[in-house]
Every structure is written in structure tokens, then in C-alpha cells.
Amino acid sequence: MQPQVTGYLGSLSQEETNALVLFKEDARIENEKVWHYDLKQFDDYDYLRFLRARKFDRVKTFKMFDKYIKWRIESKVDDLLVLPSTNT
16 A cells, blocks of 8 residues: 655645645734735646645745745846747
């Protein structure tokens, strides 16, 4: 029998679901106060990737996400030009 995989959509424990909801709310609040960034580009899969990376520790996850958003803003990642691929 395979162990049950958790931490992904469709297999979240109640604790993981709560962490996801609260983390998204933390990000929303920080965005309104500090970042002013387009968080609509992130979905639950993205937020869960950060939560899993820090074993659903919201404080550690938020620190990592805060650094990530600030890096994206400072590096102007969203302003980079994406050129279409050329098929030759």
C-alpha cells in the first residue's frame, strides 16, 4: 500500500487547508500594505509550493514568499520581454 500524499490540492489535511487559507490572507494583507503587486498570477498550486517548501510553517513560508515578491519587484521580472519562439 502506498503512503497517502498530502500537501497537494485534493489531498490536503484540515491543518494544511487552514494554513493555505491563512497564508493567502497574510499575502493579501501584506500586498495591500507593502508590495502592491499583482498576486492574481498566483493560484493555490503556487501558494502550496511555498507552504510545502517550509513544511507548512506559515512564519517561515511568509518570510520566503516576502523575499520572493520583493525580488520580483526589484528585478522587474514582470517587465521582461518574452520573445516568441522561432521555429526554423
